[in-house]
Amino acid sequence: MAEVLSLAVDNLISPIILSFVLGLSAAFLRSQLSFPEAVARGLSIYLLFAIGFKGGAGVAEHGIDLGLVATLGAAIVLSFGLPFIAYALLGALTRFNTVEKAAVAAHYGSISIVTFVAATSVLEGRGLAYEGYMVAAAAAMEAPAIMSALWIIARSGSGSAAATGLYREVLLNGSIVLLVGSFLIGMITGEKGMETVAAFIVSPFQGVLCLFLLDMGLVAGRSLRDNPAVLGAGGILFGLLMPLLGSAFGLLAAQLVGLSSGGTALLMTLAASASYIAVPAAMRVALPEARPSVYLTLSLGVTFPFNLAVGIPIYTAAATMIAGGQS
C-alpha cells in the first residue's frame, strides 16, 4: 500500500501529469489558451509513430515468440468481451437508453492510446521493462469492441446500426494504420533503424507527451465544463468503476498469457482505458442517435484523468506485486 501511495505521489508530480492538470485548470478558468487542431493532430501523429516504432524495435531486439500471438489473442478477446460487462454495469448504474449504453460500452472495450503511452512512460521512469509487442496488442484492441456494440444493438432490436463500410473504416483508421505500420518498420529495421531515428522519437518523447497532455487537459476540461449534468452521479460512478473492473480482467488475461510485470501493467491499462478517437467517429456513423456529449464526457472527462492520475499507479503496483516474479 505504501508503495502504491509513493507511486501515486511520484506520478502526480511528474511533468506529464502536471501538464494535464494545467490544461484542465486553464479550461475551468475559461482561459482562451488553445492548440490549433493541426498542432494537436501533429503531436498525436508523432506519438503514435514513436510508440509504434519503439515497440517494433523492441520486438526485433528480443525476437518474436509465441507470447505475441497469445497476447494478441487475449487482447482481442478482452476488446470483444469488455463491452458486455460495461453494458451491464451501465444498466445497473445509469438510465441511459439502449443505444447510448451500447455506444458507451464500445468506448470502454476499445482503448486510449495516450493512456497507454503515459503508462509506458511511467514504466520507463521505474525501470520496468515490457514486451515490445504490447503496442500491437493496443492496436488489436481498437476495433473489436465496436462490433460487440453493434451486436448488442442488433439483438435488442432498438434501432438499426448503419454499418456499410464501417468495419473497413474502423480497421483502417489513421491511428491503427500508423501504429501497426510504424511497429512493422521498427521490427524490420531493428536496432540499426532505431539508431538513425532515436534522436527524434526517443529523446524528446517525454516533452512532446507533456505538450500533448496539456492539450488533452484543455479538451477534457472543456468537455467536463460544457456538459456538467449530462452524466449524472451514476454515469460518473461508471466512469470511475469501469476502469478498475476492466483492469481486473486485463490482469487476469495477462496472467493467463504469462506477461512480464511491465506487460501486465500495460494490458491492465489498455483494458481500463476508454477510446476517444476511433470509437466516437465510428459511433457518429453507426449510432448517430447516441449523444456525443455522453460518451465523450465519460471517456475523456472522467475515465482518462482517473487513469492518468490514479489508475496507472494502481495497475503498475498490482502488476509488480502479482506478476513481479515472472519478469
Added chain:
Amino acid sequence: MAEVLSLAVDNLISPIILSFVLGLSAAFLRSQLSFPEAVARGLSIYLLFAIGFKGGAGVAEHGIDLGLVATLGAAIVLSFGLPFIAYALLGALTRFNTVEKAAVAAHYGSISIVTFVAATSVLEGRGLAYEGYMVAAAAAMEAPAIMSALWIIARSGSGSAAATGLYREVLLNGSIVLLVGSFLIGMITGEKGMETVAAFIVSPFQGVLCLFLLDMGLVAGRSLRDNPAVLGAGGILFGLLMPLLGSAFGLLAAQLVGLSSGGTALLMTLAASASYIAVPAAMRVALPEARPSVYLTLSLGVTFPFNLAVGIPIYTAAATMIAGGQS
C-alpha cells in the same frame, strides 16, 4: 563601448538574428514564403512552455527568496507606469489622436515574450546567469499596462472603453496561462522533471527560436511593407526612443530590487519591449477605434527589430557594466 560593439556584431551574425533578417528580406522581396498559422502558433506554444519550465526549474534549483516578490512588484509597477511615459512621448512626437496614443501606450507598457526569449539566449551565449523567476516577471508585466491605457481614456473622456469581461480575458490569455503554468510545473518538478524533458525543451530550443524568428521577420516585414506611411517620422522615432527610455526605467527598477546582471538585462529588455499578441487582441475589444495598422506596425515592425538587433546588446552591456559587481 568596444564591448558593446563586439556584442552587437556577435549578436548580428547569430543564426537567430539572421533568421529574422531572412524573414524580413523575404517579405520585402514579396516572396510568397509563409508559415501556416497553426505552425506559427505551435512554435510559440513550444517557446512559452520551454521558457516557463526552464525558469521554474531554475527557481527550484536556487530556492525562492524575497527577490521574487520584490521583482514581481517592480515588474507590475513598471507595466503600470510605462504607458504614461509612452503616452507623453507620443504626445510630443506624433499627431495620433487620444485613443490611438492610449492604445500604443498599452503596448509599450506590456512586453514581448519573444524579445525576452531572444535576450535569454543571448545571455546564455555569453554565459551570464539570470534569476529563473524573471519569467514570472515577464508574465506579470503582460496585463497591467492595459489598465493604465483604459484609465487614460476614461480620464480624457474621449470615447468609452468597452471592458466587460476584458480583464478576465487578458489575465487568462493563452500566453500568460502557459507561461505561469509551465513555470509552476518546472518549479514543482525541479531538477528531476527537467531531466525528463530537457531533450525536448533545452537542446532544440535555439533552433526552434530561429524558425520562429524567421516567421516573425515575415510578419514584421509584411506589416512594414503594407503600412509604410501610417507611422510618420515621429511615430518611427517613438518606436526607437521608447525602448531606450523604457530600458532605463527597467535598469533603475533592477537596481532597486538588486537583480544580478543577467536579471537586470532581462528586466531592461522587458521594459523596452512592446506587446504584439495580448495587447492588440485586447485593444480590438476595448478600443476598436484605434487602427491596428498603427500599433502593430510600431511594435512589430519598428521596436521588435530594433530590440533584437541593437537593443538587447546595449541592455546586456549596460547591465554587465552597472550591475556586474552584484551577480
Added chain:
Amino acid sequence: MAEVLSLAVDNLISPIILSFVLGLSAAFLRSQLSFPEAVARGLSIYLLFAIGFKGGAGVAEHGIDLGLVATLGAAIVLSFGLPFIAYALLGALTRFNTVEKAAVAAHYGSISIVTFVAATSVLEGRGLAYEGYMVAAAAAMEAPAIMSALWIIARSGSGSAAATGLYREVLLNGSIVLLVGSFLIGMITGEKGMETVAAFIVSPFQGVLCLFLLDMGLVAGRSLRDNPAVLGAGGILFGLLMPLLGSAFGLLAAQLVGLSSGGTALLMTLAASASYIAVPAAMRVALPEARPSVYLTLSLGVTFPFNLAVGIPIYTAAATMIAGGQS
C-alpha cells in the same frame, strides 16, 4: 553490380523508405490516415531550413572555391536543357498534347528537394562526403526549366502562356528563398552557428524525414489511386526512363565540373528528380490548360517513388564507381 544490389536492399529496408511505403500502402488501402496541411508544410519548412543550413555550414568549413561557381553554372544549364530532352522523349512515348508535354517537361528540368534530401541521408549513411554547395545547386535548378517550357510553348504557337509576374513569383517562391536563405545563414555563422542549432537541425533530421516521407507516400498513393489511367503505359514508361536519362546528363555535368563522388551522386539525383511543388504552382498560372492530374501523377506517383527506391542507389553506385577516385 553486387554493390548496387546491396545498396538497393540496404536502402529499401531503411526507416525512410519504409515510411514512404507505409504511406503508399495506407493510401491504396483507402485508410483515412492523413496529415493536416499545416503539419505537412511545417515539416517541409523544417527540412528546407535544415538542409540549407547544413549546406552553408559545410561551405563555411571547407571554404568557397571555384567549384561552387562551376557547379551552379552546370546546374543551371542542366535545368534549362533537360526540358527539351524530356519534351522529345514525351513526343516519342506519349500522345499528350503540346501544352501538356511542355508542362511535364518543366517538371523534369526542375528538381524535387525531398529526393535530394533523401539522397543526402543515404550518402551520410554510407559515410560519403559531398560539397556543401550542392544545396545551392538544387536551388539554382528549381526555376530555369520553367522558362524552357514557356519557350517551347511560344515557339510551337499553341496557346499563349500567361506569364506576367511569373518569373518573379517562381524565383522568389517559398522553397528557393528558404533554401538559399538558410544556406547563407549557415555560411555566415559557420561552425559556431551550427553548434547552437545542431540539436535541432541535425540530430532529429532523419526522424522528421521519416514522417515527411510517410505523408509523401500518402499523397503520392492517393494521386496514383485517383488517376490510374491518365498516364497510359507510355506515360509511366516516361516516368521511369526520364530519371535515368536525366541522371546520365547529371553524371556528365558532374564529371566536367569535377565534383566528388558524393557531389556527383547528388547532381545525378537532382537531374533525375522532378518537381512537385514549385513547378505545378507555376504551371497552374502559366499553362492552365495542362491537366494537373497528368504532371502530378507522373512526378509524384511514378518518378518520386522510383528515385527513392531504385534511382538513388543506382546514382550513388555509379557515382562512386566513376567519380570515386576524385573525392
Added chain:
Amino acid sequence: MEIIIEAPLERRLTDALTQAGVTGYTVLPVSGGSGRSRRWSRSGQISPGGGMVAVVCLTRPDRLDSLIEAAFSVVERHIGVVSVSDAEVIRADRF
C-alpha cells in the same frame, strides 16, 4: 445548396451527391458552432469525429430535388443542417 454535417460523414455525403449526378462540390472547413446538441469548437481536437464540415454544391434548379433527396438519405439521422439559396452561376454552360 449548403449542407453542414459531421466530418465522419463527409465522404458518405459526397459519394451520395456524386451518385445523384452533381457536377461538383466544394468542402469548407468549419471551426466551431452551436446547435441543439451542443456548442463545440475544433481547437485542440485530434479526433476527426469531433468536427463538422460545410459542403457547398451549386446545381441546376431542376436537379435540386433529387440532390436534396440524396443528401437527406445521408444526413437524416445525423446532426446537421441543409439549406438552399438562389445563386446565379456565371459559367452556366458547365452545368
Added chain:
Amino acid sequence: MEIIIEAPLERRLTDALTQAGVTGYTVLPVSGGSGRSRRWSRSGQISPGGGMVAVVCLTRPDRLDSLIEAAFSVVERHIGVVSVSDAEVIRADRF
C-alpha cells in the same frame, strides 16, 4: 445571416446571438481579406487578435430583426460586415 468579424469578438458575438435566441450558428475560419482598414492574411500570425471569422446563422425571417440588433450591438464599433440573404432551410421543423 452572415457576419464577418474580428476573431477576438467571436465569443461576444455568439453569446449575443445565443441570448437573442438563435437555435444555432456555424463559425467558418477566414484566411485573409481586405476592407477599408487594410489587407491582411492569416499566414504566419500567432496573434488570435489578427484574424477574422465568419459566423453563419440560419434563422426564421420573423426573428431576423432581433438578431440583427443583437449582432449589431457587438459589431457596431468594430471592423466587420453583416449581410443577409434568403435561404430555404430544408429541415425547417427545427426552427
Added chain:
Amino acid sequence: MEIIIEAPLERRLTDALTQAGVTGYTVLPVSGGSGRSRRWSRSGQISPGGGMVAVVCLTRPDRLDSLIEAAFSVVERHIGVVSVSDAEVIRADRF
C-alpha cells in the same frame, strides 16, 4: 459574388477585384472538392498550388458587371466557379 478558384491565382484575382474598385473581399480556405477535373483534398499537401480558395465579395448590384468582368479576366482559362447571389448588406452606407 462568390468565386472558387485555384490558390496560386488568389493574389491575381484579388488584385483584379481591387482594381475593379471593390471596397473589400474575404478569402475562405477550402479543404477539398470535386469538379470536372478531379476530386482533391488539402490534407497532407505541401504545395500551395494544390488547393483552392473561396473569395467572397459583397458589392452593389450596379458594380456587379464590371466586377464579374474583372473576375473573369483572371478565372477564364483556369479551373474555378463563379456564382452570384442576392444579399442585403446591413451596413450599406459603406458601399
